[in-house]
Amino acid sequence: MDILTNIEDSVMKFSSKRDKLKKKAIGQFFTPKEISQYMSSLIQLNMKKVKILDPGAGNGILACSLLCEILNNDFIEEIHVDLYENDMEVFELLEKSLDQIQKLYKKSRKKLTYHLIMKDFILTNLTRWNDDNFKGMYNIIIANPPYMKLRKNNSEYQGMSNIVFGQPNIYFLFMAMSIKLLEAQGQFVFITPKSYLTGLYFTKFREWLVKEVDIEKFCIFESRKTPFNKEKIVQETIIIKGKKSKFQTELVEITNIDNNLKNHVSKPIFVHNKIIFDKTKNCYIKVPTTREEYNALNFISKWPKTLNTAGFKVSTGKVVDFRNKDNIVNEFEITDLKVPLIWNVNLKNGKFTWPVKYKNKYQIMKLHGENKNTIINSNYLLIKRFTSKEESRRIQIAPYKKEMLNTKLIGIENHINYLYKVNEELSQSELLGLFIIFNSKIVDSYFRVLSSSTQVNANELNFMNFPEVRDIINIGKMGEKYKLLTDEVCDGILLEYF
Ligand SMILES: C[S@@+](CC[C@H](N)C(=O)[O-])C[C@H]1O[C@@H](n2cnc3c(N)ncnc32)[C@H](O)[C@@H]1O
Structure with a gap:
């Protein structure tokens, strides 16, 4: 059995016996051998001496894969690796893995030293984070950081609050700290959840990241479950490869990897950095995963406004059903004190219908003096917040016209977003134009790139x-x-117009 298979086997045995809650609490799941090898293969090894970091090393599979790769490399003569791991139980495996690798190195002409740091x-590195003059100390970082949410005011990591916005997750703090420890031009490869690309809570991190590094490549897994299926992790995962530099590569490579990691699904796409890195307020990193998404991104990147700066706004329905149990009733008669309540079930195949007969979906909301959860009956584009994974479209909408319901106020349930014009009522043409935009496949594909979860x-x-x-x-x-505005017809209209 080869050494990496051996290392992988022992950690999988360890992992299967381990309490799941404990693993979750410390963000511990292990990288399969094939992914470790793939990540190692992304690093250019063209120096004589190299200093490597594997933070959150687990059993050390990532550093060990890289060390195996280096054994076959003609340039590198001297290697030092620092491996951080603060879980005592896995630490024993880490010691064994490095011991096995060292035995291989002893048979070669290369010199390997390593430091296992149980901290x-x-x-351990906070002082370096806060030192503006610190120039870095590693040439290569390879990491699968722990994944877990931290308390908002986690006092331990307060030192990194300059990149925290809202709810922090330890994985991006690991990415940031590792990058801080890289020397200029040093290379990094991380496997992490995808959420940092567009998630709201990662905004400050993204702002920091795009100034510090040159992102050369993203690798995307074709199936959501693929990379960590042995560990039963369903987080959408991405590999990022880059180097520490103030200059951004013009064309960023995006590679799709298939389920077995043996083949690339399609040819890599090379996307201009101006399309990927959005310099507007949220600093999104837009990574298309298919040719269709790439084309959509290219098309829509030319639109000059954001929905907000164009004068529109999307809000989320304010009525939370379980907080209003006593006020939501299954009646159909609208009065001054009973207003229609709009749910997901009222939107179907691009159309709005009210009332609908649907078990447990009550149609009317009773008002009690205060109407803070209701909104004025006006023209809106209704957009579902949740769609199931099986549904082909992420964005599902229906135009709502105020004459559809004879009422002054309406209630919108919390699973629905509604789009309106900030200073005036949406006109019929605007409502239809918005419907065409959001019903197109182009915008649906674009939105998949933009969204950090399956929610809208x-x-x-x-x-x-x-x-x-x-x-x-x-x-x-x-x-x-047009009599029927299918998604294809909507695409056609957009392509003809722009
Ligand atoms: C997602 S696992 C990855 C392990 C290994 N690198 C791999 O790829 O299989 C992250 C590891 O980081 C460790 N860890 C969590 N918090 C840490 C911390 N604050 N400092 C050092 N290690 C930590 C966990 O115990 C876990 O073994």
Whole structure:
């Protein structure tokens, strides 16, 4: 059995016996051998001496894969590796892994030294994080950082608060700290959840990241379950490869990897950095995963506004059903004190219907003096917040016209977003134009790139690229001549107009 298979086998045995809750609490799941080898193969090894870091090393599979790769490399003569791991139980495996690798090195002409550091990686390096003159100490970082949410005011990691915005997760603090410890031009390869690319809580981290590093490559897994299926992790995962540099590579490579990691699914796509790195408020990193998404991104990146700056806004329905149990009733008669409540079930196949007969979905909300959860009956584009994984479209919508319900106020349940114009009512042409935009496959594909989860968040919609109001009106007018506005027809209208 080869050494890496051996290392992998022992950690899988360890992992299967381990309490799941304990693993979750310390963000511990292990990288399969094939992924470790793939990540190692991304690093250019063209120096004589090299200093490597593996923070959160677990059993050391990542550093060991890289060390195996280096054994076959003609340039490198001297290697030092620092491995941080603060879990005593896995530490024993780490010692054994490095011991086995050292035996191999002893048979070669290369010199390997290593330091196993049983300490908290972040706390140990906080002084360096806060030192503006610190120039870095490693040439290569290879890491699968722990994944877990931290308390908002986690006092231990307060030192890194300059990159925290809202709820921190330890994995991006590991990425940031590792990059801080890299020398200029030093290389990094991380496997992490995808959420940092567009998630709201990662905004400050992204702002920092794009200034510090040159991102050369992203590798995306074709299936959501693939990379850590032995560990039963379903987080969407991504590999990022880059180097520490103030200059961004013009064309960023995006590679799709298949389930067995043996083949690339398709040819890599090379995307211009201006398309990937969005310099607007949320500093999104937009990584298309398919040719369709790439084309959509290219198309929509030319739109000059964001939905907000074009004068529109998306908000989330304010009525939370379980907080209003006593007020939501299964009645159909609208009065001054009983307003229609709009749920997911009222949106189907691009159309709005109310009331609908649906078990446990009550139609009317009773008002008690205060109407803070209701909104004025006006024209809105309704957008579902949640769609199931099986559904082909992420964005599901229905235009709502105020004459559809004879009422002054309406209630919108919390699983629905509604789009409106900030200073005035949406006109019929605007509503139709918005429907065409959001019903197109182009925008659906674009939104998949933009969204950090399977939810359709108001925040992500508000910051998406958007055309000018006059374009929306013109598109609406073009749509008037069609009886049926399928997604293909909507694509056709957008392609013809822009
Ligand atoms: C996601 S696992 C990855 C392990 C290994 N690198 C791999 O790829 O299989 C992250 C590891 O980081 C360790 N860890 C968690 N918090 C840490 C900390 N603050 N300092 C050092 N190690 C930590 C966990 O015990 C766990 O073994």
